[in-house]
Amino acid sequence: MTLTFLPLIRQATGRIINVCSAASRNAVPGIASYCISKAGIRMFSACLRRELYGTGITIHDITPGGFETNLSNLSRMRTMFMKPFQRCTEDQLKFYGGNIARYVLKVLASKPYFSRKLICVAEAMEHALCAKFPEREYHVGLDMHLFYTPLSLLPDFVGDWLFGWVKPYGVQLTEIQQSLKLDRRRA
Secondary structure, three states: OHHHHHHHHHHHOOEEEEEOOHHHOOOOOOOHHHHHHHHHHHHHHHHHHHHOOOOOOEEEEEEEOOEOOOOOOHHHHHHHHHHHHHHOOHHHHHHHOOHHHHHHHHHHHHOOOOEOOOHHHHHHHHHHHHOOOOOOEEEEOHHHHHHHHHHHHOOHHHHHHHHHOOOOOOOOOOHHHHHHHHHHHHO
16 A cells, blocks of 8 residues: 555655554564564655655654454454464474464453553554654554564563463364364354
């Protein structure tokens, strides 16, 4: 979409604003595809910023932490998370369906870091669009400021230690694996 409208943005000397996620800065077990897609948005912004340097067009990222939205609805998230397990081989199911699945579902259920103040994201977008001197990146949400941003600045081994305890291998079958096995037998 950005590339399609880039000629018009060049004519207007406009601004490009992309929305990433806290997951664009930190690898989280069990949601690799989400982290990769959000990191891709950040890198796309960085490449555009350098390609368009000196043209008057500026590129800005909004990077929110966890916010309560329709996307963060527990039932919807659980369904989205469970869907890939239905295509897994037995070996993949044994490896990924244990501690990683338990960890992700526990985090999804607890949602301690999800903010209800979506206005913060809207205010960051407004500032990025309208301010005379907008920031290059807006970190939005308490969890973004207190956890995700500091964690992304530390050496990788710290994040590996914090998130790596979820070791998936050598685990007993979980409820997820058992329910999927039942579904496969019925099919």
